[in-house]
Amino acid sequence: KAGVTQTPRYLIKTRGQQVTxxxxxxxxxxxxxxxxxxxxxxxxxxxxYFSETQRNKGNFPGRFSGRQFSNSRSEMNVxxxxxxxxxxxxxxxxxxxxVHYGYTFGSGTRLTVV
Amino acid sequence: xxxxxxxxxxxxxPEGAIASLxxxxxxxxxxxxxxxxxxxxxxxxxIMFIYSNGxxxxxxxxxxxxKASQYVSLLIRDSQPSDSATYLCAVNKGxxxxxxxxxxxxxxxxxxx
Numbered sequence: 001k002a003g004v005t006q007t008p009r010y011l012i013k014t015r016g017q018q019v020t021x022x023x024x025x026x027x028x029x030x031x032x033x034x035x036x037x038x039x040x041x042x043x044x045x046x047x048x049y050f051s052e053t054q055r056n057k058g059n060f061p062g063r064f065s066g067r068q069f070s071n072s073r074s075e076m077n078v079x080x081x082x083x084x085x086x087x088x089x090x091x092x093x094x095x096x097x098x099v100h101y102g103y104t105f106g107s108g109t110r111l112t113v114v
Numbered sequence: 115x116x117x118x119x120x121x122x123x124x125x126x127x128p129e130g131a132i133a134s135l136x137x138x139x140x141x142x143x144x145x146x147x148x149x150x151x152x153x154x155x156x157x158x159x160x161i162m163f164i165y166s167n168g169x170x171x172x173x174x175x176x177x178x179x180x181k182a183s184q185y186v187s188l189l190i191r192d193s194q195p196s197d198s199a200t201y202l203c204a205v206n207k208g209x210x211x212x213x214x215x216x217x218x219x220x221x222x223x224x225x226x227x
Contacts, residue, residue: 043217102148105157
């Protein structure tokens with residue numbers, strides 16, 4: 001079965017611009033989580049969506065937002081980009097039931113802010 | 115104290131040896147524990163997870179969990195150069211409002227031929 005698909009793979013943006021990243025989870029997975037990965041901070045949780053509702057949110061400013069559609073596809077938006085937003089953004093899908101079997105990550109979107 | 119701690123490494127082991135990767139966590143309510151492998155420039159991939167105290171084996175990999183000591187480890191037997199990667203420990207705090215994973219900083223493993 002198809003894995004987690006993230007688009008685009010690479011982005012270069014200028015400070016002050018905004019960006020939208022897309023994620024299609026594994027078929028049947030209703031939970032989509034977003035992570036930011038940087039060399040200094042490691043993997044940091046941004047937010048989780050389940051059935052079109054944000055279920056958890058990490059400690060990121062309001063410039064970071066997301067949404068999930070009825071087909072479980074999710075988008076993440078970052079407004080007013082800052083240099084420090086340069087990172088690998090990872091989408092992770094999971095089938096959530098009583099037991100969590102772990103995430104499957106997409107290939108990521110590498111965002112560079114100049 | 116960080117929520118999930120790992121030695122950053124690099125941990126170097128000769129080919130064929132056992133690599134031992136350790137992880138400690140601070141939240142006693144944590145319910146499940148995961149090990150991910152991340153090759154340079156790639157995204158993390160799940161190796162295995164463990165919920166109960168004790169050992170869980172999957173091929174050359176063994177996860178060990180000790181909730182009383184808040185400690186989880188990953189043993190890689192017969193290490194191969196292809197095992198060279200960063201290994202991430204993740205803890206699921208089991209928030210009732212949804213899963214909230216916390217990842218450790220990762221341990222870089224180098225298997226020397």
